[in-house]
Amino acid sequence: MTSSTPSARPYRGMSAEQRRAQRRAALLEAGLEVLGRHGWAAATVRGVCRQAGLNDRYFYENFADLDALLLAVVDGQAAQGTAVILAAAAAAPHRLRARARAVVEAIVDFLSADPRRGRILAHEFSAHPLLQQRRRRIIRTLAGVFTAQARELLDEVPLSATDLHLTALTVTAGLWDLLTDWFRGDLDTGRDHLVDYIVAFLLTTTELAPALQHRLR
Structure with a gap:
């Protein structure tokens, strides 16, 4: 026994x-x-x-050490944010504008709901080498979400797989920096205008994609 x-x-x-x-x-x-x-x-x-x-x-x-905890904290918040995006996309109508607005509102509100998240985005990612590396990984993950949503919502994706990937990385990295500046207080605009702008930007990016593909040929 x-x-x-x-x-x-x-x-x-x-x-x-x-x-x-x-x-x-x-x-x-x-x-x-x-x-x-x-x-x-x-x-x-x-x-x-x-x-x-x-x-x-x-x-x-x-x-193992403080850096291991740091990465675990950031990875946990990134996983929560990604889950919020996916849940908002799944609940939204199968229309590009409606889906884009639902996702943008969800992520802005997720970051705003806990002031610690906004501060980490605004100040900590640029201050620590490990977080600078993690930023690249998170952006790639979010770019993958962007790519999957584009393929689901568009009857015909007007870009090659390579160009869609490049577009997703460009858009995701750019919006990351935009939100970083907003949470840092460097942008004099309110939440609603920020959401409207990002939604319009995403729709414009989609509309310009065929012209971009044509110029690249």
Whole structure:
């Protein structure tokens, strides 16, 4: 007959695995708070653990170092944002303008709903080399969403696969920088006008695509 170790026994109705998942979630939330309120330059393992209400030893149970936590926080927020975009697209009518507006409103409101997200976008991505690299990966993911939506909504995609990919990267990177400037406070325009502009830009990009393809031949 075997007996479980003390750490593996249920505690307050939670298994060891559930407690570890709870601690990891607390550390991720603490990392988001530090990154989104104070900036990663001010982060320390002890400070993150204090914010999470955990002993320092639990940090290394989940993360190799602060950079690992930083990337996990950003990846988690990026995954949430991508899920918001996909959900908005799925719920919107099968029409280009309606789909574009639903997606743009969803992502702007997602970033605005938690001030920490806007601050991370506006200040932290440009301040940390690891986040600069992550920005490229996230943009590629979002460009893939753009490409899939274009193929779904357009009866005939007027660009070759290569040019559609280039267009998706250009549009996604450009809108990332536009939103970065807006959240930084560098653009004197309100939320509704920003949404209207981005929707019009996306529709114009789609309309100009055939002319672009013709000039490239």
